[in-house]
Structures are given as structure tokens and as C-alpha cells.
Amino acid sequence: MAAAVLAVSALVAIPIGYLIVRVIQGGWSKIAEIISRPRTWELAANSLVLSGLVGITVLVIGVVTGWLITRTDLPNPRVWLVLSTLPLAVPSYVIAYTWLAVTPRFTGFWAAWLVLSVSTLPYVVLASTAVLRTLDAAQIDVARVMGENTWGIFRKVEWPHMRGAAVAGMLLAVLYALSDFGAVAMLRVDTLTRAVYTAYRASFDRYSAAVLALILVAIGLMVVALEARTRGSVIRARVGRGVRRESEKIALGRWRQPALVLLSLPVIVGLVVPALVIGVRVVLASAQGIDYLRLLQAALTSVGLGVAGAILALMFSLPVGVAVARYRSRVGRVGEVIALVTQGVPGVVVGLSLVVVGLTFAWPLYQTVFMLIFGYAIVFMARSVGVVRSSLERVPPVLEDTARTLGSGPAAVFRRVTLPLAGPGVAVGFLLVLLAIMKELPVTLFLRPTEMRTLATELWTKTEIVSYSEAAPYALALVLLAAVPTYLLSRPRKVSEPVVA
Amino acid sequence: MQRTALKALAAALLATSLAGCAGTSTSDTAAQDSDGALTMYSGRNEEFVGPLLEEFQTQTGINVDVRYGDSADLAAQLLEEGDRTPSDLFWAQDAGALSSVALGGLATSLPTDVVSVVPAEFRGPSEQWVGVSGRMRNFVYNKDKVSTGELPKSVTELADPKWNGRVGIAPTNASFQAFVTALRLSAGEEAAEKWLRDLKANGAKLYEKNSQVVQAVNDGEIDLGLVNHYYVYALKDELGETKAENGFFAPNDPGSLVNIAGVLITPKGSKDPDARVLLEWLLSASTQQKIVDQLREYPVVASVSAPSGLPVLSEIPGPGVALNDLADLPATLQLLAKVGLV
Structure with missing residues (x-):
């Protein structure tokens, strides 16, 4: 397994490795020139402030949302969870675009903050609800008996349990905000990522682009390091005796209205308005005639690529997740960190790095569907490795130890004990990667076989010029298809937590 | 590899059958070692040039696989691919993208007899690229x-x-x-x-x-x-x-x-007579007229006049x-x- 962990860690290092090579090729003078430019630091500050604010916003609102849904007597909590998760199905560039269609004044820093926040909020909502659902009422009851009020229980019992998962969700949001180009460009906010694209697109300068992207990597590393520090040494696995039961719900009382408003706002911004705008445009488009065959082909391609890529990403994630969770593997941890940091790197850089590596080491596979799926797995492994690892961490090692003492070999233990217990986490990882692939554009454009069309590439083709209504059916298909894995993500999972007697 | 070979075979079969049906003869060179298939990188949007290229395929029987993308992204991809690029031609949105690929040594000198119909100001140095339409x-x-x-x-x-x-x-x-x-x-x-x-x-x-x-x-x-x-x-x-x-x-x-949108031919494409056929076709009076009528862009050849309602280029x-x-x-x-x- 060590070999597998090493191999996966090496593979995920491709994009950043490529950047380092290009930066070195560019020479010190290029680095010095870019670093000495005040503009560079202005852009870095913009990126940092934007992604930082998005992170804080989604952490606070996401945790509150998760808490309201699981721990209070909010009406229809299941419906609210599904609604709060669904903005994940709408690509951020589509949210930005539809809001621009509503009002052209929707531009600038705060517009970008809003769009990026609502489209990444579900990561934290999902993480928070997942933890709170499985929290044992006994712990809360003990705290209550000790005289803690609702806030005290949250601070001393609930938060310590959910902190790791919620902050991990926030990390994905921050890295997404760092690397986002589509929404930021449309809303006209200057960030480092936009500067990387400009360097490629305006001056054909791969070296400047690489230096700028490496600054993003440094910011990403910093953010990942901060996240790692919040991971305490809390024992995540439950080892007590007795049957786990749910705690009593807290009555919201006069807080019900404000709570409903808080839950509605992100849903309106990230789901309702985009859906309405797309709906109107689809009606306009259907008057002009829609090429359904082409739409269907693109949809099937998107789904097929998504499923294949997600399976491969999981195959990459499992050894790394197991190595980190069970054996405290250094190599595995490095692989996980690199995979995470890569999330903050603009897609154009990742795409080009895979072009180079594909040509050098896998020439016959270049611009085939295999290369594309491989690229997806590398790019989005970070989404699944975290959930795989944390779900393993919630499985008490005692179970595996017991299986070993009963005579099972390591492989059998993994197959019969570890994997089934980590199952729900693996499923979540699969769905997260599937979603990400369906919405992905830049890597698809670089690596797809020539003439292959996905919903995202078709959407890009149509919006590059002004045929907005022609784009709408593709946007609708993308959102509807992405809503399926999103809905599955929000469903309550079977409580896999075992009881150790 | 096998897939590529199969694809090429299929394309060749298709091309021969189409050429047979249409009964049109392409240029003499095309008959020699043409495989009836081209790969083009296009920084021009599919909505604009897709219909044009489809016409080319029906007229000549040469199958064109088009990879659409942003001009600059495709230029970067070509530069990263170098000699191993699968593309025969690159149709870019602007002279800048063409020049950057030419500077990277991935553009060949175009046949003078083909590009001479285009005024010198719309051609690259050493005929490494040529304008196809103006805006x-x-x-x-x-x-x-x-x-x-x-x-x-x-x-x-x-x-x-x-x-x-x-x-x-x-x-x-x-x-x-x-x-x-x-x-x-x-x-x-x-x-x-x-x-x-x-x-x-x-x-x-x-x-x-x-x-x-x-x-x-x-x-x-x-x-x-x-x-x-x-x-x-x-x-x-x-x-x-x-x-x-x-x-x-x-x-x-x-x-x-x-400014112009134009094409260049890669070293790989320079060995394929079909690339020349496509270049000739793009600069032909009838295609230039289509560019004027369908895209409402300026023609680059003198025999075709500018779109109506627009100032004459001269x-x-x-x-x-x-x-x-x-x-x-x-x-x-x-x-x-x-x-x-x-």
C-alpha cells in the first residue's frame, strides 16, 4: 500500500511540479520583476481578502444552518437541508451570469463575495449536519445536567465535534474562491487567478503566469496549514456503551422567523434566482428550436465522464485516506496537502500541466478520454480524500484490531471491516467529485478528445458570443443533472457508527 | 494508437466515398498522400466557423476534426505540445496568438502562390500565417x-x-x-x-x-x-x-x-496536402463571400467587397x-x- 500512496502523491504533485519547472525556466529576473510589482501584491491581497471573507461567511452561516436543521424544531428540516445543498448544483459562473442578467449593476467585490459564498456554503452545511446528526444525545444531556445553556452546549459539546468537518468544508470554499475565474471575471473583480489568465491570454506569457500561480500555491499552503492546526486531538470515534440516541430538539420560539430568513437568503441567491432566469431563457430558446439530440449527447458525456472520473478519484483517495487515518503516513499526508493546495490553482495551469505530462509520459493516451478522466481524478481527488479520511477516523481502530486478533489478514480486514464502515464517507466523496467534474470547464477544454462535447463546454461555446438563450437549455440540463448527486448528498445517511460493547 | 488508426481509416473511407459521390476533384497534390482528414485548433467560436467548416467537408470530402477553445489557451497548448501536436492548422482570433505560435517555431511558411491573393499587411513575417477575415x-x-x-x-x-x-x-x-x-x-x-x-x-x-x-x-x-x-x-x-x-x-x-483572424499551418500539417486544400478554400472568393455574408466580417481578398452598411476598408x-x-x-x-x- 505504501507504493500506492507514494504513486498517488506523486501524481497529484503534477500541476505544482509543472509550475515550479516553468518558474525556474522563466529565470530569476522574471520572478524579481513580478514580485517587485506593487500590482502583484494588490492582486494577492484582493485574492486573500475575498477568499478569506468567503471562508468566514460560509463557516458561520454554514454551521448555524447545520445546527438549525439538526438541533432545533425548525419546520421541514429535510426540505431545508435539500434546499440549502442544491446551490452546489449550480456552477458559480452560472449564478454570476444569471444575476448579471437580473441587474447589470451586480458587479464588483461584494457581488463576487456573495456568489462564491452561496455556491460554496453547502460544503459547510453538509459537513455540519452530518456530524450533528450522529452526535450522541448522552453527551448533550450530561452537559445540560451540568447546568450548560444552549450556547454552552454548542460551545463545549457540539462545536468541538463538528469543528474538524466544518473547517474542512470551509477550506474547500476558500480554495475554490482562490482559484475561481469564471464568476470573478464576469463580476469584474481583480484577483491573482484573473491575472494568471490574463498573462496567458494577453501576453502569451507562460512564465509570468507560472510565477503568479505559484503565489496562489503559497497562499493555498498557508490556508491548508491553518486548517491543519484546527484539527485537535479529539477522539472522533465513539467508544461508550449503550445505544446511541438522538437528543431532544430545541424550541426556536420567536427565533423561528429570523431563522427561516437566514436559511432562505442563500437559497434565493444561489438557486431560486438562477433557476428563474434560466427558466425564462429556456422558454425563449424553445421558441427558436433546441437541438435535443446534441443536448442529450452532451448530457450523457458529462454524466459518463463524471462517474468514471469519480470512481478513479476514489481509487486514488482510498490508499491515501487509509494511510493518513490509520498509519499517520507522512507521504499520505503530503499527498493530501498537495491535492488540497491544487484546488487553489487556476484550472488553466492544471490543464496545461496535464498536457505536458500527458505528452511526455503517456503520448498515445493524449487527447483521449482516458487522459481526461485521469486529469479529473488528479484535480478533484482532494474533494474525496478528506471525507474518506475523516470517515475512517470516526471508525474506532478497536474494530480492526479485534478482527485481526480473530485471525483476519490485513487485506481481509480492510475489505470486511474498514471499507464497509467507511462506506458512507466513500459515497459522499464519490458524489462530491461527480458534481465537480460535471461543472468543470478549463481542464476539459485542454484534455478532452477533439470534438467531444460536454454540457460545460457547450455552455461555454454559447456564452462566448451573445447567444444567451441558446445557452440556457444547457445550463438547465447541467443544473438538473447536478441536482441528482446534490440531492443524494443531502439525504440522511445510515448511521454507520458502531457500538462497541 | 489503435483508436487513432481506426478513426483515420474510417475518415479515409468516408472521404473517398464522399469524394466519389460529389464527383469533385480537389487539387492535384491532395490525391497523392492525402489521408482525407485534418485536425484543426480553432480559437474562433464554433457558432461562427462551424457551419463554414462543415461546408468545406461536404465540398471536398476532407474530414476536419475541430478542437474549439480560447485562442490564447490553444496557442499555449500548441506551444506545450511542440512537435507532437495533433493539429495541422490553427485558426486564431487574432494576430497575437498566431505570432506567439510562430515565435515558438510551430508555424511553417505558407505556399506563396496560395497566400499572395491576400495583401501583405494581412500576412505574417515569412508567410508564417495569413489573415482569413478582418474586423x-x-x-x-x-x-x-x-x-x-x-x-x-x-x-x-x-x-x-x-x-x-x-x-x-x-x-x-x-x-x-x-x-x-x-x-x-x-x-x-x-x-x-x-x-x-x-x-x-x-x-x-x-x-x-x-x-x-x-x-x-x-x-x-x-x-x-x-x-x-x-x-x-x-x-x-x-x-x-x-x-x-x-x-x-x-x-x-x-x-x-x-485586425484579422487568421490561420497557420503546423509542421505536421505542412506534410498533409489536405491542409493546403483547406487554406486555398478559405481564401477562395466564394468562401470569402460567405465570411462576409454569414459572419459579416471583412474579406481579405480584393475580389470580394465589404459587408453592406460598413465603411469600405480602403x-x-x-x-x-x-x-x-x-x-x-x-x-x-x-x-x-x-x-x-x-
Whole structure:
């Protein structure tokens, strides 16, 4: 397994490795020139402030949302969870675009903050609800008996349990905000990522682009390091005796209205308005005639690529997740960190790095569907490795130890004990990667076989010029298809937590 | 490998059968070692050139696999691929992308007898690329908000307080940057910088794409925007009536720069006679006429006249800047960054 962990860690290092090579090729003078430019630091500050604010916003609102849904007597909590998760199905560039269609004044820093926040909020909502659902009422009851009020229980019992998962969700949001180009460009906010694209697109300068992207990597590393520090040494696995039961719900009382408003706002911004705008445009488009065959082909391609890529990403994630969770593997941890940091790197850089590596080491596979799926797995492994690892961490090692003492070999233990217990986490990882692939554009454009069309590439083709209504059916298909894995993500999972007697 | 071989075989079979049906003979060289298949990287949008290339396939039986993308992204991809690129031709949105690929050694000299129909100013150095269609920088204005008497004669007027907060530009767009390069080269660095600063101070609104500028003019968000001449037609096609209308600066104004979209042939493509067939086809009078009719762009050959309603190219000499000089983009970018527009 060590070999597998090493191999996966090496593979995920491709994009950043490529950047380092290009930066070195560019020479010190290029680095010095870019670093000495005040503009560079202005852009870095913009990126940092934007992604930082998005992170804080989604952490606070996401945790509150998760808490309201699981721990209070909010009406229809299941419906609210599904609604709060669904903005994940709408690509951020589509949210930005539809809001621009509503009002052209929707531009600038705060517009970008809003769009990026609502489209990444579900990561934290999902993480928070997942933890709170499985929290044992006994712990809360003990705290209550000790005289803690609702806030005290949250601070001393609930938060310590959910902190790791919620902050991990926030990390994905921050890295997404760092690397986002589509929404930021449309809303006209200057960030480092936009500067990387400009360097490629305006001056054909791969070296400047690489230096700028490496600054993003440094910011990403910093953010990942901060996240790692919040991971305490809390024992995540439950080892007590007795049957786990749910705690009593807290009555919201006069807080019900404000709570409903808080839950509605992100849903309106990230789901309702985009859906309405797309709906109107689809009606306009259907008057002009829609090429359904082409739409269907693109949809099937998107789904097929998504499923294949997600399976491969999981195959990459499992050894790394197991190595980190069970054996405290250094190599595995490095692989996980690199995979995470890569999330903050603009897609154009990742795409080009895979072009180079594909040509050098896998020439016959270049611009085939295999290369594309491989690229997806590398790019989005970070989404699944975290959930795989944390779900393993919630499985008490005692179970595996017991299986070993009963005579099972390591492989059998993994197959019969570890994997089934980590199952729900693996499923979540699969769905997260599937979603990400369906919405992905830049890597698809670089690596797809020539003439292959996905919903995202078709959407890009149509919006590059002004045929907005022609784009709408593709946007609708993308959102509807992405809503399926999103809905599955929000469903309550079977409580896999075992009881150790 | 096997897949590629199969695909090529299938394409060849298709090509022969199609050629048989159509009964048209392509050029003599094509018969020698043509495989009846080409791969093209296209920075031009599928909506624009897809129908044209389909016509080429039906007419010649040569199958063209087109990889669509952003011109600059495809240029970067070509440069990363080097000799191993699967592409035979690259159709780029602008001369800058073509030049960067040529500088990277991935453009071959085009056959002189084919490209000589195009004026020298629309060809790259050593015939490494050739223009296929032209587009002019101009402005769109909202006809409810700007009277015809008020229309600017020169782009430099837009820094005037009278246009405060009314003008939109797309400073990260390649054609805007080509125009700034032309301005730098024709009016001088200092004048260009002063104009850009004045424009910014005058409350010019910044957009990501030309199409958004046109949309904003039509929505009344701004009164006038600097774009290319064909964007307003695309909007009219979609909406029917528009408030946005085309306007043109005076001849010789830097605001009237003519830029091209063009093609180059890679070293791989130079070994395939089909690439030459496609090049000839693109520059033929009938295709040039289609470019005028369907894309409403300027033809690059003298035998075809400009789209109706547009100024004749020879009457708009532009700022007198050679397209090759537009490759001086890094300096333009530095200037734009210095004044804080990108």
C-alpha cells in the first residue's frame, strides 16, 4: 500500500511540479520583476481578502444552518437541508451570469463575495449536519445536567465535534474562491487567478503566469496549514456503551422567523434566482428550436465522464485516506496537502500541466478520454480524500484490531471491516467529485478528445458570443443533472457508527 | 494508437466515398498522400466557423476534426505540445496568438502562390500565417441616449468630461489591447498613457468581454462602448430590435484599427496536402463571400467587397500600424497595468 500512496502523491504533485519547472525556466529576473510589482501584491491581497471573507461567511452561516436543521424544531428540516445543498448544483459562473442578467449593476467585490459564498456554503452545511446528526444525545444531556445553556452546549459539546468537518468544508470554499475565474471575471473583480489568465491570454506569457500561480500555491499552503492546526486531538470515534440516541430538539420560539430568513437568503441567491432566469431563457430558446439530440449527447458525456472520473478519484483517495487515518503516513499526508493546495490553482495551469505530462509520459493516451478522466481524478481527488479520511477516523481502530486478533489478514480486514464502515464517507466523496467534474470547464477544454462535447463546454461555446438563450437549455440540463448527486448528498445517511460493547 | 488508426481509416473511407459521390476533384497534390482528414485548433467560436467548416467537408470530402477553445489557451497548448501536436492548422482570433505560435517555431511558411491573393499587411513575417477575415474596432452606442450629432469623431474624445461615466471598455480583451498598442505606436507612449488615465478618471466602466459591452449599451447601463464591428449583429440576430447601433470613428483614427483572424499551418500539417486544400478554400472568393455574408466580417481578398452598411476598408486606413507591430503586447499590458485597467 505504501507504493500506492507514494504513486498517488506523486501524481497529484503534477500541476505544482509543472509550475515550479516553468518558474525556474522563466529565470530569476522574471520572478524579481513580478514580485517587485506593487500590482502583484494588490492582486494577492484582493485574492486573500475575498477568499478569506468567503471562508468566514460560509463557516458561520454554514454551521448555524447545520445546527438549525439538526438541533432545533425548525419546520421541514429535510426540505431545508435539500434546499440549502442544491446551490452546489449550480456552477458559480452560472449564478454570476444569471444575476448579471437580473441587474447589470451586480458587479464588483461584494457581488463576487456573495456568489462564491452561496455556491460554496453547502460544503459547510453538509459537513455540519452530518456530524450533528450522529452526535450522541448522552453527551448533550450530561452537559445540560451540568447546568450548560444552549450556547454552552454548542460551545463545549457540539462545536468541538463538528469543528474538524466544518473547517474542512470551509477550506474547500476558500480554495475554490482562490482559484475561481469564471464568476470573478464576469463580476469584474481583480484577483491573482484573473491575472494568471490574463498573462496567458494577453501576453502569451507562460512564465509570468507560472510565477503568479505559484503565489496562489503559497497562499493555498498557508490556508491548508491553518486548517491543519484546527484539527485537535479529539477522539472522533465513539467508544461508550449503550445505544446511541438522538437528543431532544430545541424550541426556536420567536427565533423561528429570523431563522427561516437566514436559511432562505442563500437559497434565493444561489438557486431560486438562477433557476428563474434560466427558466425564462429556456422558454425563449424553445421558441427558436433546441437541438435535443446534441443536448442529450452532451448530457450523457458529462454524466459518463463524471462517474468514471469519480470512481478513479476514489481509487486514488482510498490508499491515501487509509494511510493518513490509520498509519499517520507522512507521504499520505503530503499527498493530501498537495491535492488540497491544487484546488487553489487556476484550472488553466492544471490543464496545461496535464498536457505536458500527458505528452511526455503517456503520448498515445493524449487527447483521449482516458487522459481526461485521469486529469479529473488528479484535480478533484482532494474533494474525496478528506471525507474518506475523516470517515475512517470516526471508525474506532478497536474494530480492526479485534478482527485481526480473530485471525483476519490485513487485506481481509480492510475489505470486511474498514471499507464497509467507511462506506458512507466513500459515497459522499464519490458524489462530491461527480458534481465537480460535471461543472468543470478549463481542464476539459485542454484534455478532452477533439470534438467531444460536454454540457460545460457547450455552455461555454454559447456564452462566448451573445447567444444567451441558446445557452440556457444547457445550463438547465447541467443544473438538473447536478441536482441528482446534490440531492443524494443531502439525504440522511445510515448511521454507520458502531457500538462497541 | 489503435483508436487513432481506426478513426483515420474510417475518415479515409468516408472521404473517398464522399469524394466519389460529389464527383469533385480537389487539387492535384491532395490525391497523392492525402489521408482525407485534418485536425484543426480553432480559437474562433464554433457558432461562427462551424457551419463554414462543415461546408468545406461536404465540398471536398476532407474530414476536419475541430478542437474549439480560447485562442490564447490553444496557442499555449500548441506551444506545450511542440512537435507532437495533433493539429495541422490553427485558426486564431487574432494576430497575437498566431505570432506567439510562430515565435515558438510551430508555424511553417505558407505556399506563396496560395497566400499572395491576400495583401501583405494581412500576412505574417515569412508567410508564417495569413489573415482569413478582418474586423474593425469601432463603437456601439445606444440610439436613445446619444444623438447622431453627438457621436465622437475620434476615440480620443472619449476622455472628454462630456462622456463622464457613459463609456464602457473591455480592457482584458485582446482586440481592445491591440487597439491600445496601435494608439501607443501612432500617438506615442505618453499620449496613450495620458488618454488611458483620463478615460479611467472619466468613469469608464470595465467589462470582461466585448459582448458584455454591447449588452450593457443595449440595456442602457452605458451610452457608448468600444468594441469590434460585428458584435451588434449577433445581438440583433438574437433580439431582433436593438437600441445598440454601430458607429465608426473617422478614417486614420487609432479607434478604427483593422485586425484579422487568421490561420497557420503546423509542421505536421505542412506534410498533409489536405491542409493546403483547406487554406486555398478559405481564401477562395466564394468562401470569402460567405465570411462576409454569414459572419459579416471583412474579406481579405480584393475580389470580394465589404459587408453592406460598413465603411469600405480602403476608406478606413486606420492608424497606419502594421499587424506585426501589434505583437508588442507586453508593453501594452505593462501600460494597462500601470494605469490600473487590467
